[in-house]
Amino acid sequence: MAISGARPATGIGIFGGRPRVRPRQVARPRRRSGADRRRRQMTSVSGILVALAVAAGLAFFYLSQSTHVAAIGYQITGLEAQLAELRAEQQQLILQIGEARSPAVITRRAKYDLNLVELPAQSVTFAQRSIKQP
Amino acid sequence: MLARTDSRARALLLLLVAALVATGIGTRLAWWQIVERDRLSAMALAQLDQTEEIPAERGDITDASGELLATTVELQSIFATPPSVDDPASTAALLAPLLGWDVHDLQDTLDSDDPWVWLKRRVDLKTSDAVRALHLPGIGLLPETKRVYPVEGVSPSTTLASQVLGFVNVDGVGQYGIESSENALLGGLPGSVTAQQDVAGRQIADSVFQLKAPVDGSDLKLTIDAGLQHLLESAMWDTYKRNYAKGVTGVVMDVNTGAVLALATFPSYDANDYSKLDPSLFTNPAVSRQYEPGSVMKAFTIAAALDAGAITTKDKFRDDNNLRLAGVRIQNADRYWYPNGHGRITAGDVLKLSNNVGAAKIGLTLGGPGLYQALRRFGFGEPTGIEIAGEASGTVWNPDGPNGSGQLTTAQNSFGQGLAVTAMQLVAGYAAIGNGGRLVTPHVVAGWTTPDGTYHPAEQPEPERIMRQQTADTVLRLLTDAVDFGIAQPASIPGYSVAGKTGTAQIAGPITQRVRVGTDHKGKPIYKKVTRYGYIRNWIDSSFISLLPASDPKIVTLILIHRPAVWGLYQMAQRPDDLFRSVAPDILSYLAIPPDRRKPPDGQVASR
Numbered sequence: 001m002a003i004s005g006a007r008p009a010t011g012i013g014i015f016g017g018r019p020r021v022r023p024r025q026v027a028r029p030r031r032r033s034g035a036d037r038r039r040r041q042m043t044s045v046s047g048i049l050v051a052l053a054v055a056a057g058l059a060f061f062y063l064s065q066s067t068h069v070a071a072i073g074y075q076i077t078g079l080e081a082q083l084a085e086l087r088a089e090q091q092q093l094i095l096q097i098g099e100a101r102s103p104a105v106i107t108r109r110a111k112y113d114l115n116l117v118e119l120p121a122q123s124v125t126f127a128q129r130s131i132k133q134p
Numbered sequence: 135m136l137a138r139t140d141s142r143a144r145a146l147l148l149l150l151v152a153a154l155v156a157t158g159i160g161t162r163l164a165w166w167q168i169v170e171r172d173r174l175s176a177m178a179l180a181q182l183d184q185t186e187e188i189p190a191e192r193g194d195i196t197d198a199s200g201e202l203l204a205t206t207v208e209l210q211s212i213f214a215t216p217p218s219v220d221d222p223a224s225t226a227a228l229l230a231p232l233l234g235w236d237v238h239d240l241q242d243t244l245d246s247d248d249p250w251v252w253l254k255r256r257v258d259l260k261t262s263d264a265v266r267a268l269h270l271p272g273i274g275l276l277p278e279t280k281r282v283y284p285v286e287g288v289s290p291s292t293t294l295a296s297q298v299l300g301f302v303n304v305d306g307v308g309q310y311g312i313e314s315s316e317n318a319l320l321g322g323l324p325g326s327v328t329a330q331q332d333v334a335g336r337q338i339a340d341s342v343f344q345l346k347a348p349v350d351g352s353d354l355k356l357t358i359d360a361g362l363q364h365l366l367e368s369a370m371w372d373t374y375k376r377n378y379a380k381g382v383t384g385v386v387m388d389v390n391t392g393a394v395l396a397l398a399t400f401p402s403y404d405a406n407d408y409s410k411l412d413p414s415l416f417t418n419p420a421v422s423r424q425y426e427p428g429s430v431m432k433a434f435t436i437a438a439a440l441d442a443g444a445i446t447t448k449d450k451f452r453d454d455n456n457l458r459l460a461g462v463r464i465q466n467a468d469r470y471w472y473p474n475g476h477g478r479i480t481a482g483d484v485l486k487l488s489n490n491v492g493a494a495k496i497g498l499t500l501g502g503p504g505l506y507q508a509l510r511r512f513g514f515g516e517p518t519g520i521e522i523a524g525e526a527s528g529t530v531w532n533p534d535g536p537n538g539s540g541q542l543t544t545a546q547n548s549f550g551q552g553l554a555v556t557a558m559q560l561v562a563g564y565a566a567i568g569n570g571g572r573l574v575t576p577h578v579v580a581g582w583t584t585p586d587g588t589y590h591p592a593e594q595p596e597p598e599r600i601m602r603q604q605t606a607d608t609v610l611r612l613l614t615d616a617v618d619f620g621i622a623q624p625a626s627i628p629g630y631s632v633a634g635k636t637g638t639a640q641i642a643g644p645i646t647q648r649v650r651v652g653t654d655h656k657g658k659p660i661y662k663k664v665t666r667y668g669y670i671r672n673w674i675d676s677s678f679i680s681l682l683p684a685s686d687p688k689i690v691t692l693i694l695i696h697r698p699a700v701w702g703l704y705q706m707a708q709r710p711d712d713l714f715r716s717v718a719p720d721i722l723s724y725l726a727i728p729p730d731r732r733k734p735p736d737g738q739v740a741s742r
Contacts, residue, residue, distance in 0.1 A: 084208070084277070087208070088207070088208040088277070091205070091206070091207040091208060092207060092259055094202065094205060094207075095205060095207055095282055095284050097202075098201070098202040098205065098284030098285060099284045099285070099286065101201060101202075101285075102284065102285040102286040102294065103285070103294070103360060103361055103363075103364035103365075104285075104286040104287065104288055104294070104364060105286055107364070120719075122628065122629075122719060124723045126726075126728035126729065
């Protein structure tokens, strides 16, 4: 038995079909026009599209950032390896300096390369203090 | 031909099977995703996660003026993965000369089924560059750290102050010397990182989720001066060779602070290449070798007796070169020239003549317990506390103790026989005479710099007063007279006053002798080999210890020659006082200690 003053809906509102008509006994000040309905439909569709676009944008941004971070990470690893190599070279240079500053090496060079002779300890003269210190 | 109803039934059956399969898969997925989630996640992460130790950087060791004595460098170690080696024969031919391998041995190694093998660890830069340039399949390089000691020593194949520094083993742990005793300070604390790795084994940068940063070791600054160390090592190496000695020890220490400025010992070693050496070389004899010091102990006997008020410098003691105690006859070293002794002598004469009988009588006047306690106050019988690993305590016998022999032990303690000391104990004891009576703690660590750059000077215990200032000054004067007018006169130096004492002591050990035990039936004597413990003929420790300059001592020096080749009555190629005379002016000049004498003391006979 049909309900007086009402009709069953034939589809989902936004995809067409007739909108549900409220029962006559509910008092409405004014019935919506067709233009209003189309505007509402358009607003709903564009909102969803914007949301989808934003979600896609965010996903793309996340992916690009992740890739970028990973790439930076590999760059850092490479730079760390380069730094380690440079540090190793620096250590070698410090070692060579230490070797070259050995008293034994200096003595040998002074004696045999520069033909220097040792100064007898007795020939060292200590200067007298000119002012008496407290 | 199937009817319509058959088709429906079949479709229904297929639907049922598909539903069952889907339900099964769904259930299994739910099981893995929900029930087993935590366990499976942990398993997956465990496959990705790798925890690696981050080694702490070991601190450097420098001398007092900042010269580098020990540091750590990164070197390459060469390994092979034999299954990946294309041509073992040609690879071996190329690598063997670079790595010092025998070609056939290397080829056998590269032909083996081992998945991975070290070929040579920690090679020098030149070798690693050469190996890398060959681009050999199956041959790789891995960085490893190595402790290096850059300062060359005086003798061939040695490094400077190696027995002071010690070395670091392949596991990065300090062995012997400062490297061992200060290992915790130098080594720091390793850290760790837990991170995910990609298929190539590289860390995924943004995956690090647990990092424990390593705490690097501190840099250590020593009191040793590399220049002075070189100077002393040169002199000690020279006398080591000239005397054909078993070992030599030389020490220069600040009398007021206890800072060891130079410590030279031979035989020595190369701390960069220690693996094939006799481990007995690694200990530092200045702190670990105990020996009977001989006459250098007489100064302590006199100091103890003077400080206790048992004697004065004017008291005289009869020396007849014949003191019998517990059946043992005590004589003087100059008994062949003075068989009846020197008559009545003072404490000063005891030091000038190095008189055993006089020293024994002073010790007996003070009394055994008094002398024993005084020697313990001087630091004998316990380690000095120096930071070098392996320090011995020495032995002083209590005359009234279970191992004591009453008066005989007291007499032996008086002139330095029958007890054992270390060179460092002697130096510390003489420093107390030189600084007015305070026992300082010998030390080689001046301070350390933490990784944040803060320098911490090493704190030393407050020196303990062990005798009155007046006593120390008196003994210092007597020791000065011993060099100016006594048998130590060869040690006198032009322009400087020297307080010092010689010491020669025989070395005890097992002696095997043929002893006649009887006669056979024909009357021929029967001999038997008997081993007893006693002083070994011509085995001596000869030393000279000094305080410089005697008018206001700044340094104490010790020269000790262990088992030199001797002839006659302990004649040597170079005596310690001779060596002192040649090296002391250089030491004083190096330390800028000005002369304190314009002319020799009145009454001194020119020694040489």
